Amino acid sequence: MPVAIEISDLTKTFPSAWTLPWQPRRPSTTALDHVTLEVREGEIYGLIGPNGAGKTTLLKVLSTLLLPTSGMARVLGHDVVREERAARSSIALVTNSERSFYYRLDGWQNLRYFAGLYGLGRRELERRARPFLRSLGLERVMHRDYRTYSTGMQRKLAFVRAFVLETPVLLLDEPTSSLDPASALEIRRTISEVCRERHQTVLLSANNLLDVERLADRVGMMSSGHLIPITEGGGAGPEFGMARWLFDDPPERVEALLGSWLRRQGRPDVARWEIQGRAEGTRVRLWTSDPEVHLPLILAEVLRGGLHPQRLDLRGVDLEEEFLRNLPAAQDVSPEAT
Amino acid sequence: MEAPPSFPSAPRSARLDPVLDVLRKTYLFTFLRGWAVWFSYRAQVFLTILGWVIPVFFYFVLAGYLTNPTSGTAFAGSPESYVAFFVVGLAFQGFVTSLYGTLAQRIRSEQMMGTLEHLLLSPTSPGAVLAYSMVFGLMLNVLAMGVILGIGVGFLGVHLAVSWAALIVSGVLLVTSNLGMAILASSFILWTKQGNPIAVFLTLYTELFGGVFFPVSFLPRSVAWISYLVPLNFGLSAVRASLLSGVGLGGVATDLIWMTVYTAITIPLGLAFFRWTLRRVRVDGTLATY
Structure with a gap:
């Protein structure tokens, strides 16, 4: 199966912050340390790891919002540094922040605005969005200002924005954080059904291990900037x-x-x-x-x-056990070492 | 759940006619992101309009003193000419101060709202995002210009004798000659997040030396030369001539040439700095921080 996301020896170091001569120098931070990963077309790859381990940094490098320090990352063959525009066209990102819409615009206006940046017209947008809005229970609130939305509604709208773009690659950062169990279930079901049906490649970062257990074909754990494979191989579903x-x-x-x-x-x-x-x-x-x-x-x-x-x-595989087991010695990842 | 639309392996996002795409994005940035958001803050709308109207009457009162025959100024004994002078100055200086201020402010508010990442994540290029973002500010200034000139003509006795070709070219160059510095100011806010010395300095400097409220000939000779570094000075000179005296393109050619020179130098400079800043914040990881 062709590779959709190709990452090789990727390192991202955030430079030290500028300080005055008499202030102590702050060290630089390595968020990604020689990460190598291939995600095949149509595959859902789950990333787990503690807070600050580098999961979001990896998604942001892939979405061209961050420049890597060294190494290479390609999305559908497009280098995220040299061919960033082509790479961006293939990606939709759902961040874990509610602050990603205009609070004074209603749901439809927000969707029209962001979809319009991708060249999507009003009629086509409505055709693509309606099934999602209906299934996620957002249809009746689309004429309400975004500022009146609950956190769950805000997260769901972010999903609809990503789904309507129909990009071949989806990057999801904490898809069900701050959602109640019923909404989280609905989001997981939507991701699973839609992405499988569309053969969409998904890189999913989650603190909620249930998301990864239910959705991912393969799982890796980020810890101190290193990627540790938890399950390898792959197939039609999570059968490790x-x-x-x-x-x-x-x-x-x-x-x-x-x-x-x-x-x-x-x-x-x-x-x-x-x-x-x-x-x-x-x-x-x-x-x-x-x-x-x-x-x-x-x-x-x-x-x-x-x-x-x-x-x-x-x-x-018990992901919780894996998560805890990999926390202390993240660097020691080779089979020989374990 | 109802079956969602099927997904092809390649992106299906519309490859539209480029003209239609530009029009659509102009509409989205101007009327949806710009107008709809601006108009939802009713107090701000009221205060902005008040901000257009009050200075006109303030300077009208001031004109009474400045044009007193004993004042010794160039306008002494000729209040009509000073009223026309400041009405045009007020009507057009907003294009410049708003370019310096609002573009930077726009970047800042996108950072605060968390929408900047999603704007820059789209296939619309950062340069295009910047250009579309300016349109609403300029549109608002056209409105402000209409209100101020309307008050001048309707209530303060300003008489217009318009040379349309010269006015349009002067107006366009007035904007483009200040555009580069506006991009520079907005790049600065992308980098520093808070505090924009460039915008503050440019606004003050432009109002003082740009010939908005008084002719630069009023300035002491030792500092009057500075006004020749302010493109607004040439812009207002050309606009006043073409709007109040019907001077044609030939009559304002010198001003137009100077503004063209400013445009040719500052826009590439501003864009280069914007590109550098954008790269810098993507290296530092501070694109979305505020």
């Missing part, structure tokens, strides 16, 4: 998983056989593994994009090596 195996063998033996075999194989579909000695035996945790395909292959190798597996437990 984690396998937990318990072995009777000592951890050194499991590491020598299974660990070195996985390393030798360099399997891209196995994101990483952990081998830990525990009271009940040696526990191996494997994160893989398609356990049903990959685990039999690994099991064959385990048996060939003479290891004694006790129990296999398969479950989906």
Whole structure:
């Protein structure tokens, strides 16, 4: 499948703020540190990570609102620095701020204004917007001033603005923040249905892990400017998983056989593994994009090596656990290191 | 949920006739973003109109003193000529002060409202966004000019003898010769967010040395030369000649040439600074901060 978003070795350092000679110099901040990522056309990629980890910075570089310090980013083959106008034409961005409309204009006026910047006329706008306005419950408030909207309505209008542009790439920053559960569900359902149907590529940044669990095909975690893949591979939906195996063998033996075999194989579909000695035996945790395909292959190798597996437990990736696990040592991301 | 429209792999956003696109954007920026928002602040509308009207009567009263035969000024004993002088000055100086102030203010308010990022995110180029943003301010000044000239002609006895070609060319050049500095001032606010020394300085400097309220010949010789650095001075000179005395293009050619020179120098300068500033704020990450 063709790549829609291509990011290679991307670094963004915010320069230190200007200070007077007698004031202490403020250090520069590296928000993105050699980030590399490919998102395929039609894929929904979820970005999680703590506040200040670089998620929004990554979206803003892709949307040309920020200039990267080094590295490369392309949207549908257009370099976001050298061909920024072409790149911008392919993107719609939903920011996590309510301050993105004119408070003194009503809903329709705001939509007409912003859609007009993309060359969209009134009739075409109405044709594209009505289904969304109806399903998100905004139709009856479109003639009301934006300043009278609740936070939920404001967020929904931002979605409608992005959806009507029908751009091939959608960048969503915290899509359901400050929404009640019912509205969040409605937004998630809209993103899922519309983007899948349109084959729209989505880069989704979220603090609400439920958004990512429900929507993303693959997930990465931003931490201190680094991108750590949580699930790799991909497919038609969020079908990554984690396998937990318990072995009777000592951890050194499991590491020598299974660990070195996985390393030798360099399997891209196995994101990483952990081998830990525990009271009940040696526990191996494997994160893989398609356990049903990959685990039999690994099991064959385990048996060939003479290891004694006790129990296999398969479950989906627990993003919350992943999030917390990746917080302290964000830099240490290679399978060898883990 | 009703099925939304299907999505093709390439953007379907309209590739319109360029003329239609320009007209649509002019409408959106002028009547939707400009007029509808401005008019929703009723107190501001009232005070703005008051701001057009009051100075006319204020200077009319002042004219009584300035044109006193014993005052020794160029207008001594000729109140009609001074009234016509300041009415035209007031009517046209707004184009310049509003260019310096409102464009920068517009950038600032877009920053405050958080809409600047969404403007610059669209395929409409930043330069075009700047150009469209000026239209409403200029339109409002055409209205102000009409009100002030109307008061002058209707109530204060100002007599017009118009040379239309010279007036239109002078008016256009009056705006373009100040445009570059206005872009410079708005770029400054994009960078510094608060405080715009360029706009403040230019407005004061222009009002003092631009020949708005009194002829520059009234200034002491040691500072009168400064007025030749103010393009408004040439603009008002040409506008007064073409509006009050019916002087044609040939008669105001010198003023027009000077304004053309200012236009040719300051617009590229302003645009270059705007590009530099835009790049700078995108490096610093301060595009949306205020």
